[in-house]
Amino acid sequence: MRVLGIETSCDETGVALFESGRGIVAEALASQTAVHAPFGGVVPELASRDHIAKLGPMVRHVLAEAAVRPEELDAIAYTAGPGLIGALMVGGAYAAAMAYALGIPAVPVHHMEGHLLASRLEAEPPAFPFLALLVSGGHTQLVDVEGLGRYRIVGETLDDAAGEAFDKVARLLSLPYPGGPALAALAESGDPARFAFPRPLRGQGLDFSFSGLKTAVRLAIDAERAAGRLSDPMRADIAASFEAAVVETLADKCRHAVASIGRERLVVAGGVGANRKLRQTLEALGREQGFDVYYPRPALCTDNGAMIAHAGACRAAAARREAAPGIVARPRWSLEELEPPAEPVRPVREAVTEAR
Numbered sequence: 364m365r366v367l368g369i370e371t372s373c374d375e376t377g378v379a380l381f382e383s384g385r386g387i388v389a390e391a392l393a394s395q396t397a398v399h400a401p402f403g404g405v406v407p408e409l410a411s412r413d414h415i416a417k418l419g420p421m422v423r424h425v426l427a428e429a430a431v432r433p434e435e436l437d438a439i440a441y442t443a444g445p446g447l448i449g450a451l452m453v454g455g456a457y458a459a460a461m462a463y464a465l466g467i468p469a470v471p472v473h474h475m476e477g478h479l480l481a482s483r484l485e486a487e488p489p490a491f492p493f494l495a496l497l498v499s500g501g502h503t504q505l506v507d508v509e510g511l512g513r514y515r516i517v518g519e520t521l522d523d524a525a526g527e528a529f530d531k532v533a534r535l536l537s538l539p540y541p542g543g544p545a546l547a548a549l550a551e552s553g554d555p556a557r558f559a560f561p562r563p564l565r566g567q568g569l570d571f572s573f574s575g576l577k578t579a580v581r582l583a584i585d586a587e588r589a590a591g592r593l594s595d596p597m598r599a600d601i602a603a604s605f606e607a608a609v610v611e612t613l614a615d616k617c618r619h620a621v622a623s624i625g626r627e628r629l630v631v632a633g634g635v636g637a638n639r640k641l642r643q644t645l646e647a648l649g650r651e652q653g654f655d656v657y658y659p660r661p662a663l664c665t666d667n668g669a670m671i672a673h674a675g676a677c678r679a680a681a682a683r684r685e686a687a688p689g690i691v692a693r694p695r696w697s698l699e700e701l702e703p704p705a706e707p708v709r710p711v712r713e714a715v716t717e718a719r
């Protein structure tokens with residue numbers, strides 16, 4: 364089965380071709396960083412317009428690189444939500460129109476399910492069931508995953524998402540947009556023990572809260588600036604201390620969740636999953652506590668078309684071609700509303716073995 368995947372939920376245009384037995388055959392990614400940087404954050408209308416300009420050429424590029432004609436596609440998967448409504452509509456309209464023209468199904472994909480399943484694209488995919496830590500710019504969730512479409516959110520943030528906290532603190536430190544990776548880079552040279560920032564809701568259930576931590580960092584920055592001490596090394600110490608507080612908090616909740624739910628595997632996904640310190644800390648925790656930790660390579664953690672093509676392929680077998688496919692675009696959409704596909708889905712690795 365060949366599935367073209369389209370991701371346009373926020374500020375990355377992602378296109379990829381997934382083929383059962385082969386995995387991702389070709390992909391393209393266009394970041395809108397330069398478009399939004401002057402505004403310090405994503406401007407929704409500019410995001411939609413940029414997706415419109417890039418999507419067509421990128422789809423043609425990916426098909427050409429894979430040497431696949433549109434008529435050879437079996438389905439077109441697209442991110443149907445959650446995300447920015449205008450941006451979602453661009454990908455949805457493109458996918459629905461192309462699917463209609465080709466007479467194949469358009470498969471709406473939940474963006475977070477794309478993230479959740481991304482590590483199954485790697486050489487050693489995690490088997491179901493597993494516990495997932497989803498950490499992106501809009502979500503921070505612990506999800507108990509029994510199988511495809513069988514998701515139970517066991518913990519989530521009560522206010523800011525982890526990535527959002529990274530982005531906001533980066534702004535306070537005058538780092539360029541997008542803040543998360545810039546803050547992580549600055550933290551490399553800092554002292555994580557210099558500031559004792561709070562570890563919010565530590566030992567209190569599986570929910571998260573990051574807005575108080577952000578305020579504590581803001582007060583520290585204000586105090587150091589007022590004292591004339593906000594040098595570059597000091598900014599690095601603040602960044603490292605903040606990063607340590609977030610990473611420790613995430614790791615602490617993962618430890619509790621794995622133990623209380625009794626899972627043997629932890630899967631990390633979403634943009635913050637690209638954070639080196641988080642990956643190292645969770646890996647050490649897994650070794651200590653006796654569970655396996657899986658995360659996709661950093662490029663599959665942040666938004667991309669490959670995860671949408673793959674999640675779409677997992678669901679495409681059960682998708683039907685509609686006479687006139689509608690466009691599904693849901694800015695708010697919980698993972699718990701998803702259901703398993705009507706037909707059983709084989710894991711990628713099994714499909715690979717069969718094709719050989």
Ligand code: KG4
Pocket residue numbers: 373498499500501502525526527529530541542543544547633634635636637638639664665666
């Ligand atoms: O999954 P993603 O690409 O987009 C959403 O679905 O939100 O996640 C983006 C988030 C941003 O908040 C970004 O700052 C954060 O992931 N991020 C990082 C790193 N790379 C991306 N945060 C911390 N360290 C990183 N290395």
Ligand code: ZN
Pocket residue numbers: 474478499500633634665666
């Ligand atoms: Zn994402």
